[in-house]
Amino acid sequence: MTSAEKEHTHRSHSVLASVGLLAGLTLLSATAVAQRAPPPPAVVTGDAARRDVRVATDIPNISGVWVALTCNRSNSPADGGSTPFLPWARQFFENRAAAEAAGKPLFDPSANCLPGGVPRIISSPYPIDIVQTPDLTLILTETLHEFRMIHMDGKPKPADFKPSYFGYSTGHWDGDTLVVETTGLNGYTQVDEEGRPKSSDMRVVERYQKRAPNILDVTYTLYDPRTYSRPWSGHAQFKWAPEMRLSEYICEENNRNKPDASGKLRMGVEQ
Amino acid sequence: MIRAIRVSVGCLAVLWAVATQSQNGALTTKEGMLREKEAAAAALAAPGIAADKLHPRIGGFWEPEKSVDALVTVDGKTPPMTAAGKRLQRQRVAQIRAKKSEDPMAACLPPGTPRDMLSPGPFMIVQTPAKITMLHQHRHLIRHVYLDGPLKLVDADPWWEGHFSGYWNAEGLVIESAGFNGNQWLDGTGLPQSPNMKVVERFRLVSPDTLEDLITIEDAEFYSKPWTARLTFRRLPGEGRHLVQEECMEKLLEFPLKVYAPAE
Numbered sequence: 001m002t003s004a005e006k007e008h009t010h011r012s013h014s015v016l017a018s019v020g021l022l023a024g025l026t027l028l029s030a031t032a033v034a035q036r037a038p039p040p041p042a043v044v045t046g047d048a049a050r051r052d053v054r055v056a057t058d059i060p061n062i063s064g065v066w067v068a069l070t071c072n073r074s075n076s077p078a079d080g081g082s083t084p085f086l087p088w089a090r091q092f093f094e095n096r097a098a099a100e101a102a103g104k105p106l107f108d109p110s111a112n113c114l115p116g117g118v119p120r121i122i123s124s125p126y127p128i129d130i131v132q133t134p135d136l137t138l139i140l141t142e143t144l145h146e147f148r149m150i151h152m153d154g155k156p157k158p159a160d161f162k163p164s165y166f167g168y169s170t171g172h173w174d175g176d177t178l179v180v181e182t183t184g185l186n187g188y189t190q191v192d193e194e195g196r197p198k199s200s201d202m203r204v205v206e207r208y209q210k211r212a213p214n215i216l217d218v219t220y221t222l223y224d225p226r227t228y229s230r231p232w233s234g235h236a237q238f239k240w241a242p243e244m245r246l247s248e249y250i251c252e253e254n255n256r257n258k259p260d261a262s263g264k265l266r267m268g269v270e271q
Numbered sequence: 272m273i274r275a276i277r278v279s280v281g282c283l284a285v286l287w288a289v290a291t292q293s294q295n296g297a298l299t300t301k302e303g304m305l306r307e308k309e310a311a312a313a314a315l316a317a318p319g320i321a322a323d324k325l326h327p328r329i330g331g332f333w334e335p336e337k338s339v340d341a342l343v344t345v346d347g348k349t350p351p352m353t354a355a356g357k358r359l360q361r362q363r364v365a366q367i368r369a370k371k372s373e374d375p376m377a378a379c380l381p382p383g384t385p386r387d388m389l390s391p392g393p394f395m396i397v398q399t400p401a402k403i404t405m406l407h408q409h410r411h412l413i414r415h416v417y418l419d420g421p422l423k424l425v426d427a428d429p430w431w432e433g434h435f436s437g438y439w440n441a442e443g444l445v446i447e448s449a450g451f452n453g454n455q456w457l458d459g460t461g462l463p464q465s466p467n468m469k470v471v472e473r474f475r476l477v478s479p480d481t482l483e484d485l486i487t488i489e490d491a492e493f494y495s496k497p498w499t500a501r502l503t504f505r506r507l508p509g510e511g512r513h514l515v516q517e518e519c520m521e522k523l524l525e526f527p528l529k530v531y532a533p534a535e
Contacts (some may be wrong), residue, residue: 133397199530
């Protein structure tokens with residue numbers, strides 16, 4: 001008996017059934033399943049407390065719907081230190097703060113229903129749904145009804161990739177941690193609502209790890225030598241909510257103005 | 272304890288479904304056999320890291336076989352409309368001709384159901400045991416179809432896309448939707464919908480690389496009887512393909528976006 005099989009003998013029938021389910025789908029003949037006694041193959045282990053299934057490969061299962069426990073209007077460094085702004089970035093940040101305090105906030109693409117980009121999307125207060133396939137990890141966000149594709153196939157970013165809000169993300173597992181590296185960001189968006197800027201050179205490394213069976217920790221480190229004097233990190237946390245379904249999210253419905261004759265939305269703000 | 276029970280129910284539901292398959296030669300030959308609760312519990316038990324091996328492989332990248340602006344019935348006819356339906360569509364067509372279209376899509380509102388399936392360009396279907404996720408490059412649209420069984424709506428907020436629920440039958444994937452806000456057009460010619468519309472989509476592989484979506488619209492306010500349209504998609508090669516982030520709102524911006532960082 002392998003160690004995995006031994007592990008199973010200590011689990012309840014329900015877990016055995018759970019394990020048998022996945023195994024049965026792939027490995028057992030229909031006849032064997034009909035007898036309702038599928039012996040769990042050694043390659044699959046389950047965990048009752050986690051209500052999920054660990055597959056033969058050593059990929060942890062972080063799939064499902066997660067609700068945000070953190071929501072940061074201000075993504076300051078998680079270590080409590082001050083943001084290591086370069087001079088232009090500090091000026092940018094202070095200008096925005098002053099404009100907002102004066103009741104005349106400056107333009108922000110997210111006010112036009114455009115994505116806040118990476119890493120801002122991670123500090124959004126709305127749920128995410130993670131879907132894992134062998135080649136792709138998808139982070140589906142209720143915020144703006146958007147999706148991020150994280151390529152797990154080991155291939156680098158295509159040479160002709162055009163910078164975008166979510167950039168190009170590659171991922172790999174470092175033990176029990178999903179490490180996501182994102183480049184190809186377009187530089188139109190801010191790190192947070194408060195106005196920490198970024199350049200299109202920013203590289204974001206996110207680390208997704210289950211701190212507890214139902215808690216997902218995300219630490220993101222920002223490398224952007226055109227904007228910050230040193231790399232710095234922020235933190236977000238999620239709680240598993242498998243009963244939850246992502247809601248429709250229609251930012252555009254809140255546009256009080258219709259596009260004018262030239263087809264533009266006038267918001268009466270300065271850039 | 273509660274968790275263990277949930278796992279247990281979910282597993283029983285799926286094992287029972289698998290057993291049904293062995294007896295009938297196909298999974299749930301009758302629609303609706305997977306009750307909502309059991310399917311939801313099954314979803315909990317199998318959140319879906321593994322590829323779905325039980326069902327036809329509709330996962331992967333697809334694109335429309337041809338671009339469709341006007342939905343027609345499977346035999347190529349204009350949908351059977353009520354007087355109210357004809358009136359509303361005529362009005363919309365007149366507005367389009369006068370270049371005063373009030374098509375919600377022009378304001379970047381979501382195309383809803385079934386219009387998102389008329390999106391041009393590539394899309395991806397992600398097939399996992401608990402869920403079907405459809406990701407379109409066009410406007411980065413997304414459909415979350417949780418495989419919760421036949422749709423049961425209780426006090427649902429009206430949504431542009433409606434509320435979906437999916438399940439597998441002998442033919443393929445069935446997606447039922449209802450709970451619409453009634454504001455979206457069904458296609459580019461302004462075919463109307465009311466909040467009471469019900470849509471049933473039946474996806475099946477007509478060949479390994481051809482996907483069919485039979486869309487049945489039931490909406491007594493605007494259509495004199497239920498009617499069905501047919502869309503087909505061809506499979507695209509290229510695992511590892513990236514769906515470019517196309518954002519509709521960029522073209523409505525007051526001023527062009529600029530990068531914040533000063534040029535070096």
